[in-house]
Amino acid sequence: MSDTDLLVRRFEEERSRLRTVAHRMLGSPAEAEDAVQDTWLRLTRADADAIDNLPGWLTTTVGRVCLDRLRSASARHEEPADVAGESAAAETVGGRDPEQEALLAESVGQALEVVLTTLGPTERLVFVLHDMFAVSFEEIAPVVDRNVAAVRQIASRARRRVQGRSVDPEVDPARQRRVVEAFLVASREGRFDDLVSLLDPYVVLRGDAAAVRMGGTAELRGRAGVAGFFTGRAQAAVPAFVDGMPGAVVIMGGRTTIALSFTVTDRILAIEVVADPDRLRDLDLVVDGAPAR
Structure with missing residues (x-):
């Protein structure tokens, strides 16, 4: 197996998790797929041999891609995609049928809706990466161009805002x-x-x-x-x-x-x-x- 084939296989093993991260950030299956593909392109341009922790690198990279997209949307004054209605049409997105899309939407649940409607782009990224996917503050800090103490404060503020709006038993x-x-x-x-x-x-x-x-x-x-x-x-x-x-x-x-x-x-x-x-x-x-x- 060539180095390229091995890298493709390792990326595909992480694809589902990366898609979930992107979906929770962006609220749209189609945009999540695009973000994951952008992450793959960044990986192909990086020195893969120098990456010690590929899952961690991919998680923070897809987070950075999503943050860029959210900031771009905010600059254009676009509203985030409607979580419940985005995939209501009976078309297949990313190779999944409508039933699978409904299951994914259910798994995202109320917490995602709250995040999308109450948090700014940076708060959303910190909340999703740390509180939902257990990425350390040290790893998140360079992604959002903040020091670790500032990222902790952002996370704390995001939690308070989310918990002030959600009674989901999981949070x-x-x-x-x-x-x-x-x-x-x-x-x-x-x-x-x-x-x-x-x-x-x-x-x-x-x-x-x-x-x-x-x-x-x-x-x-x-x-x-x-x-x-x-x-x-x-x-x-x-x-x-x-x-x-x-x-x-x-x-x-x-x-x-x-x-x-x-x-x-x-x-x-x-x-x-x-x-x-x-x-x-x-x-x-x-x-x-x-x-x-």
């Missing part, structure tokens, strides 16, 4: 807090099976350099590995709100030493561990209704 803060609290209890009590049940199969755990020095891990993927890592841990972690979302902190000597932020839908999609003092100061941390220091 219900009370339900998310219950999932996080159940995870912390299962972690402390060493209940591996319960941890697995709370984690998405493709969950991603990321820690900053300071967390790694404290015995953490830079990155770990898959629920078995993440559950194994947390089994017996979280002994000192207490529930908290991290940038407005349910999370946890470790406080020692009156100071927050670790913050854990969770991306939660029906299960936990991602966990980010922050221990760097400068990054901790940038976070909005609340424990028992009071700011944490």
Whole structure:
């Protein structure tokens, strides 16, 4: 198999996920297909051998393509495509029949509609990539030309706007807090099976350099590995709100030493561990209704 054939195969393995990212960004199956094709063209012009993490590169690239399209549409004062009505005609788009389109529209659901109607292009990209597809803030920052702290603030603002308009149980803060609290209890009590049940199969755990020095891990993927890592841990972690979302902190000597932020839908999609003092100061941390220091 030639290098080109291998690259095509690897891209096709990611196509469905890239289409979902683009669809949630743009709200249109046809535009999503175009964005995915643009991503493929960018890949063919890039040095593929120098890309260490192809799925991550493709995710951020399709996000950048979508952001460019959204900004262009905003400049032309165009309204986003109607989510529910876009594919109502009985034509096939991208090789899918109307029934398949209806299933896809259902999977996008109310959350997409809210995102499309309440968020600006940059907020939409940050929200979709981080909260829906577990892309780290560090990876998103260069895409939107912001520093990591600014991206965190954008994400927090986007969440507040979305949650202020949506009662979808998958983005219900009370339900998310219950999932996080159940995870912390299962972690402390060493209940591996319960941890697995709370984690998405493709969950991603990321820690900053300071967390790694404290015995953490830079990155770990898959629920078995993440559950194994947390089994017996979280002994000192207490529930908290991290940038407005349910999370946890470790406080020692009156100071927050670790913050854990969770991306939660029906299960936990991602966990980010922050221990760097400068990054901790940038976070909005609340424990028992009071700011944490």
